[in-house]
Structure formats: structure tokens, C-alpha cells
Amino acid sequence: MRVINVAAAQMGAIQPDESREAVVERMVKxxxxxxxxDLIVYPELTLTTFFPRYFTxxxxxxxxxxxTSMPNTVTEPLFAxxxxxxxxxxxxxxxxxxxxxxxxxAILTDKVGNIVGKYRKVHLPGHAEVDDExxxxxxxKYYFEPGDLGFPVFRTMGGIFGMxxxxxxxxxxxxxxxxxxxxxxxxxxxxxxxxxxxxxxxGPKKRLFHSSLVVQSGAYQNSTWVVxxxxxxxEDGHPLIAGSLxxxxxxxxxxxxxxxxxxxxxxxxxxxxxxxxxxTVFDFKRHRRTEHYGRIVSQTGVELPPE
Ligand code: CDV
Numbered sequence: 001m002r003v004i005n006v007a008a009a010q011m012g013a014i015q016p017d018e019s020r021e022a023v024v025e026r027m028v029k030x031x032x033x034x035x036x037x038d039l040i041v042y043p044e045l046t047l048t049t050f051f052p053r054y055f056t057x058x059x060x061x062x063x064x065x066x067x068t069s070m071p072n073t074v075t076e077p078l079f080a081x082x083x084x085x086x087x088x089x090x091x092x093x094x095x096x097x098x099x100x101x102x103x104x105x106a107i108l109t110d111k112v113g114n115i116v117g118k119y120r121k122v123h124l125p126g127h128a129e130v131d132d133e134x135x136x137x138x139x140x141k142y143y144f145e146p147g148d149l150g151f152p153v154f155r156t157m158g159g160i161f162g163m164x165x166x167x168x169x170x171x172x173x174x175x176x177x178x179x180x181x182x183x184x185x186x187x188x189x190x191x192x193x194x195x196x197x198x199x200x201x202x203g204p205k206k207r208l209f210h211s212s213l214v215v216q217s218g219a220y221q222n223s224t225w226v227v228x229x230x231x232x233x234x235e236d237g238h239p240l241i242a243g244s245l246x247x248x249x250x251x252x253x254x255x256x257x258x259x260x261x262x263x264x265x266x267x268x269x270x271x272x273x274x275x276x277x278x279x280t281v282f283d284f285k286r287h288r289r290t291e292h293y294g295r296i297v298s299q300t301g302v303e304l305p306p307e
Contacts, residue, residue, distance in 0.1 A: 001157050002271040004185065006112045006227055007034030009042045010244040012261035013233030016049045020074040021285045023047050027091070028081045028264055033264045038111065038157060040082070042091035043189035043231040044121075045104065047075070050191040050231065051094075052139045053238055055130050066096035066202045070107060070115070083113040088157060092165055092189045094143070095120070106163045106189060110156050117154035119163035120147030123171050134197035138240055139206065140167075151177040159184045159271040166190035168212050169228065172221065173296070179222030180284060184271045188215065188228045194239040208243045212253065222253030223277025225269045233260045 009030040014023055027042060034040050051065045070093065071079045082089050089112045095105035104124070108117035118279070123228035124146055126138030135158060153162040162178035162185075169188050178186060192211060211228070219226040225248060232242035244257040246267045255267040281287075295303075 003268045004157060004159060004271060005036055005038045005268045006225075006256070006266065007037035007040040007248060008227050008229045008244045008246055008265040009034065009040050010229055010242060010257045010259075010261075010263045010306060011043055011046060011231045012259075012263075013235045014049045014231065014238070016051070016054075016236050018049065019296070020047050020069065023073055024078050026106075027078050030222075030262055030264055031078075031085060031089075034087070034266060037087055037264075037266060039088040039090070041187045041189070041227045041229050042089070043107070043229045044092040044191050046091040046189065046231065047093050049235050050238070050240065052126065052143050053137050053236075055139060055142070056135060058185065058232075062102075063096055066094040066102060068096050068098075070095070071113075073190070079113045080283060081108070082109065084112045090117075090163060090187045090189075096110060102144050103147060104140065104165055105147075105167055106187070108154055108156070108161060108163060108187065112239040116156045117148065117161065117163065119152065119165070120149050121165040121166045121168060122147045122151070123174070125167040135200065136197050138193070138197060151181075153178050153181040153183045162186050164188045166192065168211070169218065172218065174186050174226070175218035175222045175226075178284070179224065182278070183222065183224050184274045185227065185269065186218065186222075188226065189231070190228065191231045192221060192241045194241050204241050207241045211241060211243055212245060215245065216247045216251040216253065219247040219249055220277075221282065223249040223274050223282045225271070225274065229265075230257070249277050298307055 032192045092106040124140045126140040128141035159240045161180035162183040168174045195203040215228040242260040
């Protein structure tokens with residue numbers, strides 16, 4: 001048995017004027033609630049409201065949402081609490097590099113607060129320019145550049161861990177690239193608006209269904225644990241779905257959030273439960289047929305067959 005007691009730390013709404021210090025206090029409280037956890041996982045862009053819903057062309061206004069170092073003065077208390085509790089953690093934040101590059105990033109620490117993994121969001125959803133046809137803006141393509149680190153996995157705590165961020169969870173390639181590196185637990189944070197900005201009929205019920213569907217499929221098809229963690233509730237009038245969950249390597253939901261607020265969803269995940277699937281139905285080496293998968297990496301859009 002290789003049991004990792006995991007806490008999915010769902011976070012309720014963060015308003016635009018809420019300070020990073022106040023958010024970190026909430027994160028520390030969740031850490032205290034996650035008694036006995038080996039690993040705590042927070043959502044995408046944990047430290048601020050979901051700012052890609054706002055447009056500004058003022059660089060200083062843009063950069064105020066970003067962190068130029070990690071840990072930093074504001075997050076140090078979080079790292080200290082994690083160290084004191086011997087708890088590994090993962091959380092998302094907006095990263096501004098010394099070269100002036102902007103990424104939607106997540107990190108993973110070990111149990112003594114060292115950053116052992118970094119991931120930068122690859123599949124940026126939304127649009128790069130204000131689109132008045134939409135009921136709300138989703139300007140991730142304006143604020144961030146696509147991640148440049150691929151989908152790495154990291155050995156820590158006796159297992160193999162990977163990360164993905166929000167929209168990444170909808171893409172099977174995300175999980176498969178990590179699956180091909182033997183991933184045993186995928187950590188995902190998200191901010192998903194409760195209503196599709198281009199199709200009002202797609203409301204929270206369907207959004208929650210899709211969210212579970214994709215992480216459960218990713219877990220099953222790669223025989224891995226998946227921890228999927230929401231920032232939710234109503235931010236500045238904009239509702240975000242909750243539904244944080246932990247899926248086992250059979251694709252079953254073993255723990256799920258029941259509120260739209262700060263909440264711990266906890267489960268003892270045995271990494272050895274990934275072995276059976278990886279050695280049987282999803283033994284990639286025996287069963288994959290790469291000679292037929294060329295299109296997956298050689299084209300992006302659809303190429304229709306000749307009429
Ligand atoms: N933050 C996100 O990546 N949100 C997307 C929305 C725009 C659909 C998501 O996939 O949940």
C-alpha cells in the first residue's frame with residue numbers, strides 16, 4: 001500500500017478587492033481543517049479573483065494580478081504552515097517571469113515546503129480581444145501565453161504526480177501525455193463559469209456533468225487518481241461551479257464537495273490502486289497503436305474527407 005491522504009481544498013468566491021493576505025488566511029484555515037492530510041490541493045489562480053473576466057490595457061493593472069516570485073512575502077505563511085504540518089501542497093497562481101512572460105501556473109511542493117514541480121497551463125480557453133457578443137468575458141488568451149513546460153510528472157512522496165489547469169481537463173491528450181510517464185495522481189484546479197458565455201442554455205447542471213465526465217474519463221483511461229478542485233461561488237456577480245472531487249483509477253468518484261464555499265474533500269488514495277489498470281486494459285506498451293495516431297500530433301483543426 002502507498003496511501004496518500006489527499007485533501008481537495010475547494011475555495012469559495014474571492015472578490016476582486018479581497019487581499020492576497022486574506023486569501024492566504026483562508027488557505028491556512030483549510031490546511032488546519034485537512035487534518036492528517038499528506039497533500040492539499042487548491043484551485044487554479046487561487047490567490048485572486050478570476051481576473052480574466054476583466055479587460056484593461058494598463059500593464060500595471062494587468063501585472064497586479066501576477067506573482068513575480070514563489071514563495072513570496074504573502075505566501076510564506078502558507079509554506080510555513082505546510083512545513084509545520086508536514087503537508088505537501090499544490091496551488092495555482094498567475095506567474096510573471098523575470099523576462100516579463102505571463103503564465104497561468106501551478107506548483108507542487110514536497111512535505112517540507114520545497115517546490116518540486118511546476119506546470120504552466122497549455123490549453124488556454126477564451127479569447128484575446130473583448131467580445132461583446134458574450135455574456136461575460138474570458139480573456140485568458142489575452143492575459144497569458146500558452147505553457148512552455150509540456151505536461152511533466154514529478155516523483156515525490158513515493159509516487160508520480162502531474163498537474164493540469166482547468167480547461168486542460170477537457171483534453172484527453174493532457175492525461176495521456178502524463179499517463180505515458182506513469183502518472184499515478186493528477187492534480188487539477190479550475191475556475192469554471194456556471195453558464196456558457198455563448199450559450200445561455202448550458203447552465204450549471206451540464207457544466208458540472210462535463211466537469212465530472214472529463215476527469216473521471218481521464219482517471220479511468222490512464223488508470224490514475226485525479227483530484228479536481230474548484231474555485232466556486234459568486235465572484236463579483238459571476239457564478240462559478242463547485243463540484244470538487246476525487247476520482248479513483250477506475251474512474252469512480254470517491255469523494256465530492258457538497259457546498260459552494262471553502263470546503264475540504266478528503267480521501268486516502270492508495271497509489272497501488274493504479275497498478276492493475278496499468279498492467280491490463282491500459283498497458284500502453286502492449287495495446288497502443290501509434291502507427292494510427294499521427295493526426296493527433298500532426299494537425300489541430302478538423303480535415304474533412306473529400307466530398
Ligand atoms: N478557467 C478555465 O479554463 N475555464 C474554462 C471555461 C472557459 C470553459 C473551463 O474549461 O472550465
